[in-house]
Amino acid sequence: SQQGEEDPQALSIQEGENATMNCSYKTSINNLQWYRQNSGRGLVHLILIRSNEREKHSGRLRVTLDTSKKSSSLLITASRAADTASYFCATDDRDDKIIFGKGTRLHILP
């Protein structure tokens, strides 16, 4: 029961540039979360945005949520080599489980 779908599937940018990833989902949500996964590791929670919020910031991260379009975006500003990872959006379902998308693989080029 896939809910969120990230776009693009893969993204390569030069160090210092901004990276934008998008997430679309199908049904109404209470909140949406973004996670990062470094290769061979577990997921790390980045940010949670509630359905009544439109934008949220955390350091170099900016997340927006448009519930009318059922979409969210994650912007990483001034990218660094350490930002190379996969990024997943996750939404809650009516059974209070969290459903993950397939992720965007971000590669920061030196």
Added chain:
Amino acid sequence: DGGITQSPKYLFRKEGQNVTLSCEQNLNHDAMYWYRQDPGQGLRLIYYSQIVNDFQKGDIAEGYSVSREKKESFPLTVTSAQKNPTAFYLCASIITGKGNQPQHFGDGTRLSIL
């Protein structure tokens, strides 16, 4: 430091063998989850438990079993009935069984077939 510990990091299974993956947390979280991740894919939910001595099937429970005898522990057994067990297995926990809290993850167990 509080966290989730998964062991072993790598595991090999012979045909017809059951193997058990360990997941222990010292975060005092109520709910625990097991996910399977295949290459280039997202996470698929295998089983979850919102309270001790209770657990529910996720989307791909066939060929797997779990127990939740203690709050800290949620082991996953991959049985011989699971015909394609090669994957990366992730355990997660959450303070309550609600979907509005961030999940904390272990560093995974990579299971391969010999």
